[in-house]
Amino acid sequence: MSDNRPVGLFDSGVGGISVMKELRKILPHEDLIYFADSANCPYGNNPPEFIRERARIISDFLLSQGIKLLVIACNTASVAALSQIRQALVIPVVGIEPAIKPATTLTRNGRVGVLATGVTLAGERFTSLVERFADGIEVYSQACPGLVEMIEAGQIESEDTKELLSAYLEKLLAQEVDTIVLGCTHYPFLRPEVENLAGEKVKVIDTGSAVSQQVARVLAANQLLTSTEDSGQEIFYTNGTSPEIERVIRQLWGDPNLIVHQINI
Numbered sequence: 096m097s098d099n100r101p102v103g104l105f106d107s108g109v110g111g112i113s114v115m116k117e118l119r120k121i122l123p124h125e126d127l128i129y130f131a132d133s134a135n136c137p138y139g140n141n142p143p144e145f146i147r148e149r150a151r152i153i154s155d156f157l158l159s160q161g162i163k164l165l166v167i168a169c170n171t172a173s174v175a176a177l178s179q180i181r182q183a184l185v186i187p188v189v190g191i192e193p194a195i196k197p198a199t200t201l202t203r204n205g206r207v208g209v210l211a212t213g214v215t216l217a218g219e220r221f222t223s224l225v226e227r228f229a230d231g232i233e234v235y236s237q238a239c240p241g242l243v244e245m246i247e248a249g250q251i252e253s254e255d256t257k258e259l260l261s262a263y264l265e266k267l268l269a270q271e272v273d274t275i276v277l278g279c280t281h282y283p284f285l286r287p288e289v290e291n292l293a294g295e296k297v298k299v300i301d302t303g304s305a306v307s308q309q310v311a312r313v314l315a316a317n318q319l320l321t322s323t324e325d326s327g328q329e330i331f332y333t334n335g336t337s338p339e340i341e342r343v344i345r346q347l348w349g350d351p352n353l354i355v356h357q358i359n360i
């Protein structure tokens with residue numbers, strides 16, 4: 096059996112595009128629909144109830160577009176809303192969480208650093224991840240207010256972004272971490288700069304590829320993989336009204352001709 100309906104993804108903004116790029120690599124034939132909640136970005140400044148309500152509205156919209164599986168391509172929204180959305184939807188839902196488990200097997204000196212939003216780091220899911228997997232490993236976490244906003248503005252290589260990132264990284268590097276987890280889907284777009292600042296002895300990991308493999312497994316297990324051999328199509332939606340958003344989505348996806356649809360939800 097097969098299913099040719101699209102896979103849906105959403106994030107507070109453009110961060111989930113880092114997950115969608117990994118997904119596209121391993122699922123070249125699937126149609127993908129992305130929603131950027133740019134009008135409400137960043138989620139990290141909002142209470143969990145607000146994020147849950149946004150997740151409900153967006154998943155309703157993506158369901159109305161006929162998706163067969165939903166990826167919550169946002170650590171912060173997964174912390175706040177994954178279990179509630181899973182209960183509410185009849186289709187499979189895949190969330191994302193910081194790569195603590197892989198980090199604990201990669202570290203050689205037992206010191207791991209995590210960059211994420213305050214909501215992710217304060218959530219029960221994060222505490223439970225650390226408790227379950229970081230036995231005997233020191234985990235140092237660092238919230239990074241302002242970074243998501245920089246990436247949303249397309250300022251990936253700006254001096255201001257580098258300065259802010261460097262200030263956050265310095266705190267982790269002072270703890271002599273040898274592995275850094277990018278625990279927010281926006282941050283992989285800053286990976287070259289993180290690697291540059293941290294130096295070659297520090298390993299930098301994110302969750303995009305692992306989550307994409309999980310999506311492929313769930314599709315296969317539920318007989319939901321597409322039967323088409325054609326290249327999959329992508330449709331991008333945003334509720335952001337700034338003229339910059341379209342440009343940033345095009346830049347991050349890597350297609351200057353991409354059409355970004357505006358929708359007011």
Ligand code: DGL
Pocket residue numbers: 106107108110111136137138139140168169170171172212215243278279280281
């Ligand atoms: N990309 C989101 C994440 O993974 C950013 C959250 C935010 O908007 O604060 O957590």
